Amino acid sequence: MKNRTRTSRTIEKCPKCGYERQPGDLAPPYECPHCGVVYSKAHVKKEKADTMPSKDHSPIQKAKGSRHRTGQNRGMDDDLLKEVKLLIRSRYSLICLETEEEERAESLLRHLADQMGLPLFIWIPTRGLQRADLGKAVYGSIDPKMALDHIEISKYPAIYHFQGLGPFLEDRVLAAQLVQVARRFTEVEGAIILTGTDVQIPRPARAHSARLTLSAPRRQDYAQLVRQIYRDLSRRMHIRVTMSRDDMNKLLNNLHGLTLLEAEKILTKAFIVDAKLGPDDLKLVMQAKKAIIEREGLLEYFPVERSMTDIAGLTRLKAWLAERKSIITQPERAQDYGLPFPKGILLLGVPGAGKSLCAKAVATEWGLPLLKMDPSNLYNKYIGESEKNFKRAMAVAERMSPVILWIDEIEKAFASGESEDGGVSDRVLGIFLSWMQDRRGDIFIVATSNDVTRLPPELLRKGRFDEVFFVDLPDADVREKIFDIHLSRRGHDPSAFDLPSLAAATEGFSGAEIEQAIVSAMYTAFSGDALLTTELVVGEARKTRPLSQTRAEYIQDLRHWAKGRTVSAQ
């Protein structure tokens, strides 16, 4: 397979932003039409032109590139470029390019306009409409209406790139004007391209419009960014890279999911703080990434420390997960074999039985990052905000994929029958269900719940989750193992304890209650300066009234419901 097609054309790049000089650009000293920096010919960076950007042959990229993830657009930008070009040639007059990275979209469209030989106009809310290769904005065009008026009277073929027009289209008059103006591109070559997140194409324009997604940056993009920052900074200061190849790999893995702009900020800071990029900067990258993910207040980047060996019992669930692990570790093989990425599981069950623990363990076991969604932060008093919050959170998860999305106590997010919220939870549920169908990227959902009566039936319909597991209270064997795990974790040798007696004394206890009995006994031992013994723990257990006694009916109902509807996790 041919990977590159080299041509003899030489391209000259701006030393600051990498903008490729076009034949029509001014003579030296140059002013970069992209970033505005002025430079002389001596600064120009020359490169052999590739008609196709080089492909990354790293195993990770191979694996990623070969999967469909975000539709066909995921992977190479040049695929997207071709697709947009084809759409414009097929007279699609309005194209929505979904992205959080306006800058990347802009440079892609510059290439596109260049390849198609069309002028590019860019509109941004703070500057108005401006021809990309000229310095002045059209008078008064900060007002989007004026910008559209201008397009309407202009007779020439062109590409118009509108950044951040989405919120303005809530104005119906403006949306109607956009539809009307876009119609002219069914006759004249060109198109209006809207970029941003959450841009709604007005309904009447949908027949002549298309929606695409700008793929997330690839590993090689981050690698190139590191090199570029190093080159730029080393012109101004003395800096070093003290990372091994392994550290650098980890760094690139950790940058995954960030926009190039976010990554640039973090990396520049990492370099500047101590004039080097070293292994300890990995922590900085991870912290910054955590902060970016948690900025929206809906997702938590969960540090994972547990593994499956920390969980007693749940044999079937573990086997189910182990069977699917190879889909994550060998994505290419799995895809060739026709296996889709698993959708997710719902863990139903008794409180304290280890549902949340399992979510954390899946992430460790599969080696994927864990994002926890907290439904209680979902609802906002401002109308429409909850839906937007939710969509934003889902977009972050998609950007981070492959990822485990853990929705703890899902009934709190989509509780049915709560009429006092004005239908918000129903709408959010609707968004969630359709997102589950069309989600982009490999996202495995681990949802947990301990109240089936509050779960909307739509969520339980076949096909939503790969499997619904019921996590019941542990039997005697499993209780022994839970004692074993938690005693050793706290520095006690389990062989010094009579595990069968402990298991017998904790009939009906959940894992959490067993753990609590151990901790309480440790307090007693510590304050009495005594040794922790089987008797002490049994004594604590006797004092405890487990949930299976205090809420026997609830547990009975739960078991009854689960029978026939769920698969046992044990």
Ligand SMILES: Nc1ncnc2c1ncn2[C@@H]1O[C@H](COP(=O)(O)OP(=O)(O)OP(=O)(O)O)[C@@H](O)[C@H]1O
């Ligand atoms: N099967 C188990 N093996 C080992 N430890 C367990 C097990 N089940 C529960 N535990 C202990 O109990 C703690 C609480 O469990 P966890 O939070 O996972 O329960 P849960 O089912 O999510 O409960 P809830 O419904 O209240 O959220 C765990 O952190 C773990 O220490």
Ligand SMILES: [Mg+2]
């Ligand atoms: Mg839990």
